[in-house]
Amino acid sequence: MLCYGLRTDFQAELFPGSAALLGIADALIELKAVCECGRKSSMNLRVDEQGNAVKAGAQTEIGGNDRYVALCRKHFMEKMG
Template identity: 75%
Template sequence: MAKLYFYYASMNAGKSSTLLQADFNYRERGMRTMLWTAQLDTRSEGMVRSRIGLEADAHLYDPATDLWAEVTTRDPVPDCVLVDEAQFLTRDQAWQLARLADEAGIPVVCYGLRTDFRGELFPGSAALLGIADKLVELKGVCHCGRKATMNLRVDAGGGAVHEGEQTEVGGNDRYVALCRKHFSEALGSPT
């Protein structure tokens, strides 16, 4: 039986490279994959890209994309669906992906951030944490060597950003993966 998987982590934990390795493994066995990434991430330009230099073409989704329809109307339908930047999915899209696993029998593997720069769940991540058949935490590393679970947004000078929109596209220039202790110290006590 097909399952819905959610691989989550902080920034810089290897989510995209893990997705690309899974894509390679399926294709090496002669199976068809369908990759998706968020249109919101303007850095992607229709690609899933990893920091270690791997990349592959991907379909773009936005909040209006009906993933169920986009996948099931393909001829032939893919053997596996892989979704990068899954934190940007809507709740409905997460349920569409679950339906692909449950009704169409297509394994769906999602990769994304669990929380934003304030330590709050993204809507897509919250939905996937609630409904995925299998949750897998990928490990990022804080500068202290502990497991990084948080994403600190920083300004141009490297200072912690305390307020702003939940979503701001950026890489190492805008975000630092930290353990909870150093995240809390950078922001000041959240309580």
Template identity: 80%
Template structure:
């Protein structure tokens, strides 16, 4: 029975690297996969998924209007898919998460989603909230805070490295805009940040 998986973590935990390793494992055995990533993430040098350690692969891009059920079903009709993998899954809409569940349930294709659980204010992303609620398997990947504790939070920082308390939920960036911290250091950084 195919399942819907959600691999979640803070920044710098190796989510994209883990996805790319899983994709390699399927393809090495001659199995077809379909990779997806958020269209709004324009940091990559090509239309695909790139990890911070330099691995990369081509991927389809989804936005709010993408019907994942229709697109995956059409691809599966041409070449049977062994797995569907989604990077930046926090940017999925709730409806798209349900489409991915349908792919697992009705098409019998495992779906592996990788993404952030919470934003820079500690709030759940809508896509992550639904994944946490309906995924068959939840797997937490680990990142490390500067203190050595498990990093579970994503602190947004400005150009000077100061904590940012307010703003849009989605602002694309890497190590220049976000720092993975344990809850204690995240809370301390926000408490010391200037009011917006």
């Protein structure tokens, strides 16, 4: 069986489904995304309409690609303050 999805939410917390899948996975294949600085991005920053970091809210929020930015850990932590 093959599953695909995000590992963590905009607060760097595992999704319950991701946690369960990681627990039983035989192999994990990371798809590479790139941060604005060129490093590998591993975090998903949620942003508002003005592009400011959203630090609290529901774990899932359906929106377009303009509501999330893929960042490396360093830049995610900077934006989350």
